[in-house]
Amino acid sequence: EIVLTQSPGTLSLSPGERATLSCRASQSVSSTYLAWYQQKPGQAPSLLIYAASSRATGIPDRFSGSGSGTDFTLTISRLEPEDFAVYYCQQYGSSPTFGQGTKVEI
């Protein structure tokens, strides 16, 4: 099983600032099979990024993903108030697994 470790656990930022979230895999994720999700309180997760860097339909371009192998990054270029949430990375190169999440808070 591929274990994903996200850091930091919590990111305290202000609207307009840049957020950089990290996701590290215990072994190489094949073919950049990595996704990112956003989850707001009381809501289901929603897909932001797939294939490490492809934005899902309707996702604004302030969200970007990068990385390969074992190190991946989600960047939010300028935080909007609605971006404060928990973010999960997920690998799907083998049996799907998720990271433990990063909370982006004001």
Place this chain on the structure above:
Amino acid sequence: EVQLVESGGGLVQPGRSLRLSCAASGFTFDDYAMHWVRQAPGKGLEWVSGISWNSGSIGYADSVKGRFTISRDNARNSLYLQMNSLRAEDMALYYCARDPRAYSSGYFDLWGRGTLVTVSS
């Protein structure tokens, strides 16, 4: 409207069974693989099981293998999860999630709102 609606959750005693359902609407159900993902209270996400469009390919997390069975009925646009021998650690909000491919790619582009399973005596 494109949506997934789960049902069937509730309070169940350890060792008993429960069957979850997921009703899909607004899209061609049999064009997509489908999955169940769960989230224990206050915890992260855990993939539970997935099934290809034609039920020809099925996978389970090790934590539920041999106890849970996923199935689908394309004529009814429905996904199911039969959960047997339930344990306290199975208590979670269970999400139905759509895979963007007919044969599972393993990520999820549409989620339901979830149905809560509580396992307690």
